[in-house]
Amino acid sequence: MADLTMMLESAGVLAGAGGLGYAKYRAPRVYWSLVGLPVTWGRFTLSYRSTMDVCGLTVQPSGLRAFMTRNVARREVQPVPPKIRRVRPTATGLRVTLRLPAGLEPADLMASTERLRHAWGVHSVTVVETKPGFVELRMAGHDVLKRVRMPRSARPHGLVVPVALRQDGTAFERDYRKAPMALTLGANFSGKSMLQRNLIKGLATLPVALVGIDCKRGVEQSAFAPRLSALATTPDEAAALLGALVGEMEERFDLLSRHGASDVWELSEKVRPVPVVVLVDEIAELFLISSRKNEERRERIVTALIRLAQMARAAGIYLEICGQRFGSDLGKGATMLRAQLTARIVHRVNDKQTAEMGLADVAPDAVQVACLIPIERPGTAVAADTSGGWSKIRTPEISKSEVAAVCREFAHLVPDLPFLAPFRPPVPVETPAPGRSLVKPRPVTE
Ligand SMILES: Nc1ncnc2c1ncn2[C@@H]1O[C@H](COP(=O)(O)OP(=O)(O)OP(=O)(O)O)[C@@H](O)[C@H]1O
Numbered sequence: 322m323a324d325l326t327m328m329l330e331s332a333g334v335l336a337g338a339g340g341l342g343y344a345k346y347r348a349p350r351v352y353w354s355l356v357g358l359p360v361t362w363g364r365f366t367l368s369y370r371s372t373m374d375v376c377g378l379t380v381q382p383s384g385l386r387a388f389m390t391r392n393v394a395r396r397e398v399q400p401v402p403p404k405i406r407r408v409r410p411t412a413t414g415l416r417v418t419l420r421l422p423a424g425l426e427p428a429d430l431m432a433s434t435e436r437l438r439h440a441w442g443v444h445s446v447t448v449v450e451t452k453p454g455f456v457e458l459r460m461a462g463h464d465v466l467k468r469v470r471m472p473r474s475a476r477p478h479g480l481v482v483p484v485a486l487r488q489d490g491t492a493f494e495r496d497y498r499k500a501p502m503a504l505t506l507g508a509n510f511s512g513k514s515m516l517q518r519n520l521i522k523g524l525a526t527l528p529v530a531l532v533g534i535d536c537k538r539g540v541e542q543s544a545f546a547p548r549l550s551a552l553a554t555t556p557d558e559a560a561a562l563l564g565a566l567v568g569e570m571e572e573r574f575d576l577l578s579r580h581g582a583s584d585v586w587e588l589s590e591k592v593r594p595v596p597v598v599v600l601v602d603e604i605a606e607l608f609l610i611s612s613r614k615n616e617e618r619r620e621r622i623v624t625a626l627i628r629l630a631q632m633a634r635a636a637g638i639y640l641e642i643c644g645q646r647f648g649s650d651l652g653k654g655a656t657m658l659r660a661q662l663t664a665r666i667v668h669r670v671n672d673k674q675t676a677e678m679g680l681a682d683v684a685p686d687a688v689q690v691a692c693l694i695p696i697e698r699p700g701t702a703v704a705a706d707t708s709g710g711w712s713k714i715r716t717p718e719i720s721k722s723e724v725a726a727v728c729r730e731f732a733h734l735v736p737d738l739p740f741l742a743p744f745r746p747p748v749p750v751e752t753p754a755p756g757r758s759l760v761k762p763r764p765v766t767e
Pocket residue numbers: 507508509510511512513514515516699700701715716717718
């Protein structure tokens with residue numbers, strides 16, 4: 322019934338808009354549901370066997386099956402493709418679940434995605450292993466990353482935040498329990514801050530403490546002050562804040578050992594400390610030093626970051642680090658820290674070396690893809706997952722004021738954490754009067 326209503330609505334839109342040609346480019350979802358989907362489904366059904374055959378994705382049938390075909394059905398024994406288990410249309414594409422026969426593995430299909438996409442005339446085909454022996458072919462009918470619309474079901478929950486759309490039309494989520502430490506790289510204007518905005522918008526609604534480190538004097542993060550438990554806007558403040566986080570991590574380890582737990586998630590809700598997400602806007606600001614006297618501060622910052630990256634997961638403290646580059650050129654400790662940040666997102670880069678810094682150790686085949694992200698598609702990136710796979714993603718565009726409004730709405734969720742109290746940011750005044758201060762200090766509650 323819902324489908325019928327959608328079709329009728331779509332037909333109305335089409336009639337009003339002036340036809341298929343218009344819809345194909347201006348309303349690709351409407352075009353897909355009225356034209357693309359039936360055509361692709363038909364094409365797929367009719368050509369499935371022959372396409373799999375020419376792509377080399379068939380195997381000889383088992384001995385019993387070959388015997389039955391030869392002697393009962395009295396037909397010539399033909400190689401068989403993976404069995405289709407389910408075909409499911411979506412608003413942007415078609416999903417097909419396949420049972421792999423012995424002799425085929427997901428990598429065989431992954432290597433043929435270009436050929437499959439041309440054979441069925443779709444924008445892209447992504448192969449995802451759903452469980453051993455099963456894969457899902459995700460066909461996207463059009464370029465869903467051109468205008469990002471997140472699936473309606475994508476909502477923050479637990480410690481999972483949907484932050485972008487994948488090329489196959491599914492939501493890309495940051496899951497802090499699965500991938501606690503993350504690194505986002507990208508050139509100037511590639512969309513790193515947009516990704517952090519999307520993260521903060523989602524995290525703000527969850528029961529977590531948000532800690533910002535934005536040494537560009539807080540230009541990006543100070544607007545989110547109502548929902549931040551702490552904000553450092555200079556390297557000196559960052560050094561003190563990171564020191565406090567290391568102290569808290571050690572106290573949480575004492576708590577874990579008193580309860581015989583190895584992770585905060587093993588503790589009962591009553592004693593479990595609040596998860597803390599630390600968002601660093603530009604890592605280079607913490608590593609680079611302008612004079613010798615800053616060396617000691619740099620040393621403290623780098624040591625604290627490495628300790629947090631190595632151990633803080635169990636204490637429920639998570640790192641989300643952004644930067645333009647992150648290699649040995651940042652100096653001692655940089656590559657060691659990078660190795661601990663296993664969730665990687667790489668936006669458009671200026672040179673292949675930067676893409677390699679982010680992806681070579683976790684998803685080497687994605688390096689070339691990151692190098693080809695066009696400048697006119699800000700917010701597009703390659704996200705590597707912890708299993709060695711990767712996907713092309715793009716964040717939804719969202720304004721700073723929209724995220725600031727969410728932060729104000731959920732300001733009541735700022736947890737009471739005394740160790741962060743000295744670092745609480747001043748809360749921006751919503752509509753400053755001319756000539757008046759833009760910020761007012763937040764009262765510190767001990
Ligand atoms: N997903 C997106 N869709 C559309 N526009 C975007 C997207 N992401 C970023 N942009 C635009 O691209 C520009 C740069 O984005 P952003 O500030 O996030 O980049 P950045 O990598 O943080 O840059 P810098 O390193 O200079 O701070 C902004 O004008 C922003 O509006």
